[in-house]
Amino acid sequence: MADSFRAVKVTDHVYWVGAIDWGIRDFHGYATHRGSTYNAYLVVGEKTALIDTVKAPFVEELLARIGTVVPPERIDYVVSNHAEMDHSGGLPAVIAAIRPEQVFASTMGVKALREHFRLGREVTAMKDGESLRLGNLTLSFVEARMLHWPDSMMTYLAEDKTLLSNDAFGMHLASSERFADEIEDGVLAEEAAKYYANILLPLSPLVGRLLEKVGKLGIEIEMIAPSHGPIWRREVEKPVGWYAKWAAGETSNKAVVMYDTMWQSTATMARAIAEGIAAGGASAKMMPLRAAHRSDVATELLDAGALVIGSPTLNNGVFPTVADALSYLKGLKPRGLIGAAFGSYGWSGEAVGQIEEAMEAMKVELVGEGIKVKYVPDEESLSRCLSAGRGIAERLSAKAQGRGDSGLRGAG
Amino acid sequence: MKKYQCLACTYVYDPEVGDPENGVEPGTAFEDLPDDWVCPQCGVGKDMFEEIA
Ligand SMILES: [Fe+2]
Ligand SMILES: [Fe+2]
Numbered sequence: 001m002a003d004s005f006r007a008v009k010v011t012d013h014v015y016w017v018g019a020i021d022w023g024i025r026d027f028h029g030y031a032t033h034r035g036s037t038y039n040a041y042l043v044v045g046e047k048t049a050l051i052d053t054v055k056a057p058f059v060e061e062l063l064a065r066i067g068t069v070v071p072p073e074r075i076d077y078v079v080s081n082h083a084e085m086d087h088s089g090g091l092p093a094v095i096a097a098i099r100p101e102q103v104f105a106s107t108m109g110v111k112a113l114r115e116h117f118r119l120g121r122e123v124t125a126m127k128d129g130e131s132l133r134l135g136n137l138t139l140s141f142v143e144a145r146m147l148h149w150p151d152s153m154m155t156y157l158a159e160d161k162t163l164l165s166n167d168a169f170g171m172h173l174a175s176s177e178r179f180a181d182e183i184e185d186g187v188l189a190e191e192a193a194k195y196y197a198n199i200l201l202p203l204s205p206l207v208g209r210l211l212e213k214v215g216k217l218g219i220e221i222e223m224i225a226p227s228h229g230p231i232w233r234r235e236v237e238k239p240v241g242w243y244a245k246w247a248a249g250e251t252s253n254k255a256v257v258m259y260d261t262m263w264q265s266t267a268t269m270a271r272a273i274a275e276g277i278a279a280g281g282a283s284a285k286m287m288p289l290r291a292a293h294r295s296d297v298a299t300e301l302l303d304a305g306a307l308v309i310g311s312p313t314l315n316n317g318v319f320p321t322v323a324d325a326l327s328y329l330k331g332l333k334p335r336g337l338i339g340a341a342f343g344s345y346g347w348s349g350e351a352v353g354q355i356e357e358a359m360e361a362m363k364v365e366l367v368g369e370g371i372k373v374k375y376v377p378d379e380e381s382l383s384r385c386l387s388a389g390r391g392i393a394e395r396l397s398a399k400a401q402g403r404g405d406s407g408l409r410g411a412g
Numbered sequence: 413m414k415k416y417q418c419l420a421c422t423y424v425y426d427p428e429v430g431d432p433e434n435g436v437e438p439g440t441a442f443e444d445l446p447d448d449w450v451c452p453q454c455g456v457g458k459d460m461f462e463e464i465a
Binding site for chain 2: 107108145146150203205206209
């Protein structure tokens with residue numbers, strides 16, 4: 001392995017020594033259609049520090065890449081920015097292999113690591129704003145509590161103006177290119193949005209504050225090296241701008257229609273609603289749940305203004321795929337949505353009411369009454385669906401105009 | 413006295429209970445918590461708390 005896996009030079013003092021997970025498609029319930037990377041970084045000054053490790057099965061790859069820069073046992077310090085196991089899973093093996101002088105984490109990270117592993121050695125807490133000298137270089141630590149775990153922390157290398165941002169500004173994207181400027185813009189925008197929607201959305205209020213805090217620190221950032229996906233060696237204002245926009249919760253006049261169906265009745269209703277949304281001048285994004293993954297629904301919802309949910313009633317309740325996606329979306333705490341529920345049923349028809357209750361708990365403002373259709377929708381029911389769709393579109397346009405922002409109309 | 417909830421992790425600070433593990437006596441109003449008090453569950457600061465009914 002030693003010669004096949006090489007480090008990639010990022011700056012004068014920073015090397016990427018992570019691992020590429022080409023095959024992963026399910027990252028704790030998040031569909032990673034393009035795989036992922038676990039980025040670890042070696043900072044080489046008069047002293048040498050390893051920032052983060054990789055998921056446990058990839059430790060050999062990490063050590064092999066390190067070995068192309070320095071013999072691993074020459075590493076003096078290991079910094080754990082985040083205790084989640086995609087970054088810390090390799091920590092016990094790495095510590096055993098390189099026997100660092102010291103291991104560092106945030107205050108909350110020290111506790112979290114203790115609750116994950118029996119490392120059998122001390123981990124030193126680094127407070128917010130504290131720094132660590134590597135002789136000629138200085139690593140400073142910025143706490144990012146709850147972005148996205150209590151222990152989350154970022155490491156800044158002043159000499160190279162590089163922010164090792166851990167999960168923030170990351171994306172699940174396996175590629176042989178290490179830098180964002182080598183990858184298609186559309187792919188970057190899509191995967192960054194997906195990451196934000198699925199990991200950071202519930203913490204949006206904190207994201208805005210963190211951006212402010214980093215702004216106030218007055219540190220220059222020319223490069224952002226996150227723990228997943230490509231490194232931003234130029235145009236760092238691009239991912240930062242995206243985060244500011246998503247944290248502010250800007251929406252377009254897009255309506256996400258997520259639904260499932262048993263005998264095509266609820267699906268037919270969904271299609272009629274989509275026709276109404278389009279006829280009303282808004283954009284409908286259809287998410288049939290046996291074809292669309294819950295994490296893709298979350299991504300579409302990131303800039304949507306409306307959420308419309310359809311479910312047949314199965315054994316007196318919501319259809320399982322719909323209940324799954326609903327529970328997932330509820331946890332992501334989307335803000336400022338309008339919405340509606342619909343569905344077909346055979347005899348009792350509880351699903352629509354149950355969905356409306358769940359949407360109210362999510363603070364979705366319900367527009368009109370839920371539409372329930374017995375067995376198979378007739379012409380009259382379909383025209384009710386059509387006008388419900390129109391109603392949603394009208395409300396979305398009114399919202400956009402209220403913001404004086406009709407430029408967003410039709411944006412998808 | 414009003415209860416406050418952490419926006420990040422949903423922990424609720426109840427003044428009747430206080431936060432004895434971190435040296436806050438029962439009966440301490442949220443406003444009287446020291447500035448460096450943090451959410452005992454997730455660690456964010458007081459400014460991330462919102463009053464709840
Ligand atoms: Fe994480
Ligand atoms: Fe991660």
